[in-house]
Amino acid sequence: MVEVNNNLSQEEFDKFKKEFHSLKSKLNASSQNKESTYRSLRSVTDKIKARNQKVKSLKEERDDLTKQVKSLKKVRDDLNQKVKDNSGEFKKIADKKKEILGKVNVKQSPGSIKREIEMLQTKIETEVMPFSKEKAITKTIKELKSQLGEFNKINDSLKEVGIDPDQLKDMKEIKKQAEESHKQVQEVADKSQSKHEKINEIFNELKELRKEEKPLAEKYLAQKKEYEDVKKNFDESSKRYNDLKKELGIREEETMKHQVKEKKKEVKEKMRKGKKLSTEDILAFQA
Template sequence: MPSPHEEREVVKKLDEINHAVSELRSRLNELNQQKEVWFEKKEAVSSQIRELISRVKTNRSQRNALTDKVRQAKTERERLHAVIKGKAGTVKTLNEQKQGLLKKHDAPGNPAYIRDEIDRLEHYLETNVISFEKEKELMKKINALKKRFAESSENAALWAQIGGASRELSSLRRETEKAHRDVQQHAQESQKLHESVVLDSREIDRLREEEKGYYQKFMEFKKQFTEASAQLKERLQEMDRMHRQLDSFRAARRKSKEQKEADLIGGKVREIEAKIRRGEKLTTEDLLAFQTQKNN
């Protein structure tokens, strides 16, 4: 049976372990809180990084699409420039032909304008009362205009060609201006998106460094938490062993006490039996001892 000193040592050791367990649990709670704080900071930054990466991908895709549009608009603009150059040459040639005809016919003028002037003068003669001299003067002017109109009629087709070519040239120039505006607009939008991609990429790099720092702090506290958990587990196992040892000591002491009591009662019973054999009178103590032995 263990000595009282041994039992006291176990109780003392158990108290020390209980104190250590309490401190370890308090430390674990503190470490877990710190660990979670750094983990939440790391996760918040990770979420920002994911959002920025998604935005960079979207903006980069839109930027590339706009860059393609710029390339297409430039190609169209160059094509239109080439067409305009050819059409401008055609208009120049037609105007040179027109000037040649005008010189040839002593500047007969625009047939449409001459026709309008003839109609105006004839209408004036028909609707107004004028002197004979005035009428002769107007008729002479009308006849001269009719002669000029006849001379300039051959210019009608040329005028039509010049008008058509000029309209086409104006239309082409408007298309070229639109293509140029498209180039500028798409280029500006593409540049803005490119700048956004660059800025976001820099921010991602900065946040990744921040995330790395938070993760390192999280891992530091996680390591300490794991070590403290292992220490607590070891202490709890030691506590369990101490409890079992203490229970064993107490059981042995209880068994020893019961054995001593049984031995004492057994000796008393033998004395009573001897008294009975000798015919001696039994005392109250003798009767109680005998009854106790009988109950056991």
């Protein structure tokens, strides 16, 4: 803080005034430095806050996916267990069907045979063709129906040995569901892992941001303390400066009054002695 004595000359006051304005400039510079550091710090803390919110959101999404994986695994495991429990029966039925199929000349599945029959029948109904061609197609349809009849015989043969053909179909469907369920587990697990990796990536970013944040926070606190100290000195000096301006103004006014009074005495003495008055004397006498 700038210090002065109460009995102040104009020269001393001017020196004090200069020091006071220097202190004011220092306060302004300190404030600007503090605010600049604060803006940098705020920018980093905002980034940290945004990433923390992102991590929270990703964790919720990951945890939800993890629950889905757990649920899907149970479904998959139940299906796999059914496949395992029926694997012996499945092999028995498949082998028996293969054995019976080996005894007949059928190269297509019942489904493909039915589709081919429907296609050929539609062709006969919708296309204009020579009788010979229509006859050939009709013959093909008859042969296909004969093959389809062979499948019916196969099913009857399976039933005769106590095997339900639909059971084989059901077992295949269960196995297919188990495979699809496993694929679904993998897809959801991959999504969960992706979320987890993203969380770790953001954690690394947060680590770097906190390294950046620490020195800025320390710098800001130091600059804030410096600003507060300078502000305290400035406030005290400002009060003293205003008091001294007022005090100096009163003293100057009293000095001027005294000088005018003395000048009037001199003029009166000149007039008493009959001396010639100057313009300055006349103005002083009229004051």
